Amino acid sequence: MRLLLRLLSTLLGLAVAAAGVVLAIEMTASLARPGAPELIVPWRAWMAGLEPVSWSRQPVLWTAGGVVVLGLVLLLVSGSARRKDIRLSDPADEVVVTTSPRSLARIVGTRVRAAEGVTAATVTASRKKVRVRATGRSSGDPDLRPKVTELVRGVVADLPMPSRPKVRVAVVSPKDRR
Known part of the structure; x- marks a missing residue:
């Protein structure tokens, strides 16, 4: 279970890092050349396509529900991946062995x-x-x-x-x- 948790955290970390790099590149290019086309991600076209979409539409709600379920599954996986240490008798009140x-x-x-x-x-x-x-x-x-x-x-x-x-x-x- 700990291997699965390490693998998931590595993949999620790499995805967030890649998204951050792409965001930094796009924002720098957009600030340096206003009105120029995007470098990597066509975010202006995506914004124009998502503008008429309401938060109360069915696909948006299903996507939000899926993200919530995925988050709960990840919380369960991380909660069950604890160490299986064997507790010994404590020599003092402040010491755990x-x-x-x-x-x-x-x-x-x-x-x-x-x-x-x-x-x-x-x-x-x-x-x-x-x-x-x-x-x-x-x-x-x-x-x-x-x-x-x-x-x-x-x-x-x-x-x-x-x-x-x-x-x-x-x-x-x-x-x-x-």
């Missing part, structure tokens, strides 16, 4: 990969869930999943988080990894 889901996944992943019996691990984290997919050294270690689950719960419990995310652990054998 957050971390990113990627940082939380790195902390958990480092500890899981260092655990005995684990050869590789993939971790994804959010404010509500921590998902771990660990690969064990041997294919028949039934104690590895509970051990990794307790390790992940311990790592999450050590962090100063006001609410604990759910922990999901899946352990696969090296043969299942392919």
Whole structure:
């Protein structure tokens, strides 16, 4: 969603900048040579064509409604493109501490990969869930999943988080990894 917002803001910024450049060129040419034809945009012909159009005509109202709807859609897109930071417990009243889901996944992943019996691990984290997919050294270690689950719960419990995310652990054998 943030990529879409960045793309839209870049395109709208370029459109406004281009319109500003064209307006500056046209106004400078119009002031320098009064009565001369337009350079880029035939704005005098457009003004003459739009002069008899009333604000209460149907196409004008539909265009205005479309612009309002487009503006509301852009507001919704920008409002939903917030960062997904994970809030930690505040050390003081004036201090707000957050971390990113990627940082939380790195902390958990480092500890899981260092655990005995684990050869590789993939971790994804959010404010509500921590998902771990660990690969064990041997294919028949039934104690590895509970051990990794307790390790992940311990790592999450050590962090100063006001609410604990759910922990999901899946352990696969090296043969299942392919």
